[in-house]
Amino acid sequence: MALEALVHGARTNAVLGWASALVVVIAAVESFLTDALLWGGLALLVATVVSLPAVVTGDPSEMVPWPLPFVAAAAVVLRPVGIFPDIAGYVAIGSVALVLVVELDVYTEIELSRRFAVVFATMTTMALQALWIIAQFYSDRWLDTALLRSQTELQWDIVHVTVVGVVLGLLAEWYFARVEPAGSFERPPSG
Numbered sequence: 001m002a003l004e005a006l007v008h009g010a011r012t013n014a015v016l017g018w019a020s021a022l023v024v025v026i027a028a029v030e031s032f033l034t035d036a037l038l039w040g041g042l043a044l045l046v047a048t049v050v051s052l053p054a055v056v057t058g059d060p061s062e063m064v065p066w067p068l069p070f071v072a073a074a075a076v077v078l079r080p081v082g083i084f085p086d087i088a089g090y091v092a093i094g095s096v097a098l099v100l101v102v103e104l105d106v107y108t109e110i111e112l113s114r115r116f117a118v119v120f121a122t123m124t125t126m127a128l129q130a131l132w133i134i135a136q137f138y139s140d141r142w143l144d145t146a147l148l149r150s151q152t153e154l155q156w157d158i159v160h161v162t163v164v165g166v167v168l169g170l171l172a173e174w175y176f177a178r179v180e181p182a183g184s185f186e187r188p189p190s191g
Contacts, residue, residue, distance in 0.1 A: 010061050014054075017063035020073035021050045027076045038139045038147065042092060042132070043076045049099050053180065054108050064102045067175065070094050071168070090164040091156075097124035098168050110111055114177065117167035125165030129158055 022049040031040030050069040053062040072095035079088035101121040136147040
């Protein structure tokens with residue numbers, strides 16, 4: 001398969017996007033079966049956000065560019081395996097935020113400049129991390145887990161996820177500036 005087809009082919013983009021979503025769903029099922037309920041819920045959120053354009057439009061080929069779901073799937077799979085579990089969690093949350101921002105830009109009337117999209121993705125990442133912290137708190141309280149060990153660790157989590165959000169946003173901006181992948185489009189100049 002030529003690199004050109006991998007980057008520009010709508011069909012290839014959809015296949016790779018759906019494969020990533022399927023991997024995330026399998027990881028979610030595995031998490032639920034091993035009583036990692038909170039992580040399973042996050043995995044289902046990732047799969048839902050990735051498949052949202054196809055579900056809303058009714059067209060299975062409507063997917064964000066495949067590297068976004070791929071990064072999210074990699075993060076969801078690496079955490080339960082134990083490979084960089086903290087970083088994988090940050091990347092999963094940052095990926096959800098980035099996919100949401102790309103979906104807003106591509107599939108709605110909202111027009112975001114690339115620089116604003118990076119800032120907005122970072123802010124969305126921070127907001128999702130705040131919701132994730134609240135979910136961890138209540139999981140510790142109601143499900144007798146030990147996800148939040150100290151307030152200092154919680155504060156460092158916020159710093160780390162912010163850095164990951166900025167890095168993911170900058171990488172996405174770099175990627176979209178150099179490649180016009182399937183699943184994205186350039187708007188015609190207004191005026």
